[in-house]
Amino acid sequence: MGPYILRRLVSSIPVLFLVTLISFSLMQLVPGDPAILVAGLNATPEEVERVREQLGLNQPFHVQLLSWYANLLRGDLGTSFLLGRDVLEVTIERLPVSISIALYALVLTLLVGILSGVLAALRQNSWVDQAVMTFALIGVSVPNFWLGLMLIVLFAVHLGWLPSGGYVDFRDDLFGWLQATTLPAISLAMLQMGLLARITRSTMLEVLRQDYIRTARAKGLPEHRVVGLHALKNAMIPVVTVIGIIFSLLLSGSVVIETIFSIPGLGSLLGSAILRRDYPVIQGGLLLVATMLLLLNLLVDVLYAYFDPRVRYRDGQ
Amino acid sequence: MGLTSARRFSALMLTSALVAFAASEARAAFECPVTGGDLVFGQEAKVNSLDMHASSTISTRNIAMHMLEALLTRDEDNNPILELAKSVDVSDDGLVYTFTLRDGIKFHNGKPMTSADVAASFDRYKKVGIESVILSNVASWETPDPMTFVITMSQAQPTFLEDLSSFSVPIVIVPAELTNADPLKLEPVGTGPFEFVEFIADSHVKLKRYEDYVPNEQFEERTGFGGYKVACLDTVTFRIVTEPGARVAGLETGELHAVEDVPQASVARLEEDPNINIVPYENFWIHIATPNFAKPPTDDPLVRKAIQTALDMDEIMEAATDGAYNTNFGFQTQNRAVYSDSGQEFFNLKDADKAKQLLEEAGYNGEELVLLTNRDYTTMYNAALVMQAQLQAIGMNVRLEVQDWPATIATRDNQPDAWNYHFTGWGTNTSLGYLAVFKFLAKPRPIYNFANPEDTVADFDEAYHDMLNLTTFEERAEAFARAQYAVMEHGIALPFGWLTKNQATRANVHNFVPFRIPRMYNVWMETS
Secondary structure (H helix, E strand, O other): OHHHHHHHHHHHHHHHHHHHHHHHHHHHHOOOOHHHHHHOOOOOHHHHHHHHHHOOOOOOHHHHHHHHHHHHHOOOOOEOOOOOOEHHHHHHHHHHHHHHHHHHHHHHHHHHHHHHHHHHHHOOOOHHHHHHHHHHHHHHHOOHHHHHHHHHHHHHHHOOOOOOOOOOOOOOOHHHHHHHHHHHHHHHHHHHHHHHHHHHHHHHHHHHOOHHHHHHHHOOOOHHHHHHHHHHHHHHHHHHHHHHHHHHHHHHOHHHHHHHOOOOOHHHHHHHHHHOOOHHHHHHHHHHHHHHHHHHHHHHHHHHHHHOOOOOOOOOO | OOOOOHHHHHHHHHHHHHHHHHHHHOOOOOOOOOOOOEEEEEEOOOOOOOOOOOOOOHHHHHHHOOOOOOOEEEOOOOOEEEOOEEEEEEOOOOOEEEEEEOOOOEOOOOOEOOHHHHHHHHHHHHHHOOOHHHHOOEEEEEEEEOOEEEEEEOOOOOOHHHHHOOOOOOOOOOOHHHOOOOOOOOOOOOOOOEEEEEEEOOOEEEEEEOOOOOOOOOOOOEEOOEEOOOOOOOEEEEEEOOOHHHHHHHHHHOOOOEEOOOOHHHHHHHHOOOOEEEEEEEEEEEEEEEEOOOOOOOOOHHHHHHHHHHOOHHHHHHHHHOOOEEOOOOOOOOOOOOOOOOOHHHOOOOOHHHHHHHHHHHOOOOOEEEEEEEOOOHHHHHHHHHHHHHHHHOOOEEEEEEEOHHHHHHHHHHOOOOOOEEEEEEOHHHHHOHHHHOHHHOOOOOHHHOOOOOOOOHHHHHHHHHHHHOOOHHHHHHHHHHHHHHHHHHOOOEEEEEEEEEEEEEOOEEOOOOOOOOOOOOOEEOOO
């Protein structure tokens, strides 16, 4: 397993290089001059040019690119055009915010998605099955920004149970964090809950039809052991493979949710950076996200081996 | 009241001060009916930095101008007034400005303000200030003593004090020891009624009352960015809430005590809530489109006239703003001393038949007219949609080119063959006054002809030059009227109307009066 992990890590480097090269090139191609956005519309051409020089934007494309890579090797992701702060510092300070909400959403997704999928499979064609599948359909159909606003109207404005927005750091106040992130996490998780419920139901149904399940029941095992010990573990194999994708989607979907709920996370930072052509933040942020996703996929592959002992990663395999 | 000439400025202020002093028995300076409370304000735009020298964004100004002050600023009617300076004397040749600083002013770090701090702040602004062009006619500045700051001009500029009092990117005064900061990194240590507590990017900025603040006793009440300012509130938190629905929800739940920009669609519902007051800010900006003289068919004055003649501005503004507008004509509002209706005969004509006639006269042959707009500001997008429909109704071939806001600026500036009208809004410049409102149309880079900046409208250029250089206010006002007429006659810009920005507070918040920034000084809040 060790050599396999090392090989995967090394092979990530060209992937990350490609991500940064493509994002750098694309941003240069997109119209919009960061120097004008920094200097403001009232600035004279001389002032804009001064800002352009300050930001290094008057350099040719290849010089800017090579300079960025050279700095990257020193661990320097540059300085935000608009914030005037170190990109690494700015992105890392927002990472716990986005990850904490994505993790909360993931927990909700797994709990609700898997439980409802299992329930639907065990009660196939019953009203329970119909209800779960309807819920899943709503989950995949409703836009999360609309859901977020509706949750605010219901739980914040009418019921007053939860705040309408803002963020509380979990390190300062765990209960406050829970209150502030529940509605965003639900909005974020809804789509994935629906998808996961459907996937879990399908895989459970397939597993429940297997001979070894019939054998387990024939042996007289209680149903909860048949489902929990034998069926669920096998049904989780395909589920584990999508968890990595689910978490990636939860992280990338955070841009809209962080905007709705006024959460100072990485998604909101990247979204603003793109709109305002803050190239260093876009580059640095995308690199960070790509790195996280690559590591996440590696973790998923390792977990897959745990769930399925038949899978072992060896040299050359 | 307006600034008519530099030398009369100090006389005017001195007179005002004497009158204020004499009347002090009858009318005392503002006092807080209630002191205390933590007000949370929902702001619509993110804040990049609190460095007022290096940021031109409204979101920075909203907050920073509670902590930072300048030698001069603007009053409620946009007239220049003294702030950190108690007087200014101008030499007969208009080349030397001598500012005497107000006594007893301290920075938030406890240090007394002196002319050395003023000089250092000016030094920094010259180096990194976004609008350092303000100082382009300044030869030097000196500090003969701690309470005197002297500016020497390289050439006389009758409008220098107007420029110096600009609130767009003001030359705020900060402690000298902080002025080596890189752009965007200036610590917001100032002399204002509130001082800095914390700034969590994309979340909030928190300020607290500055206990040693010295109000300007030349006034009795807040006025514009200056006047007699008092921090009644203990703290003010500017929370960044970019989503309009979330802002309204926060106001309704009471998590937000005041908000910037309530969607017009929510106003009627909120007006029925006894806990909420809607506070409309009329004439917030002019909705406008600027033409491109370099690309047919807008290179033809008759076609531009046809377009002007066809447009129904009420219909356009109704769609753009859901009714939060007025179509009062003029590039300055009627309450301004410089107001003129010169050129009104070209505005809001709604005459499709005459427009068709003009098109025929121009020999218009179906050339494509491109309206460059964006969805970042839905008002601009909606205005473009309606304009497209109105022009199609008179037989024009009109296409919308929709990009995001930064891309539209880049297209406008760099691709003269890609657009005919660019949709935008003029807020800051119109509120800065007549000397600033036509800045975008003036040489050396008039936005209506970037491709051929020497090929401009002579009438306008001459009037604009007079506006900036004639010595009396009356002469400059007359020049403004001529400039406005030229803008309308030649179709250099296409104003649609004025947008109203709806702001709102909870009912326990008092004395919140909308302005270019959401002023939290002289605002008080009942907390029980």
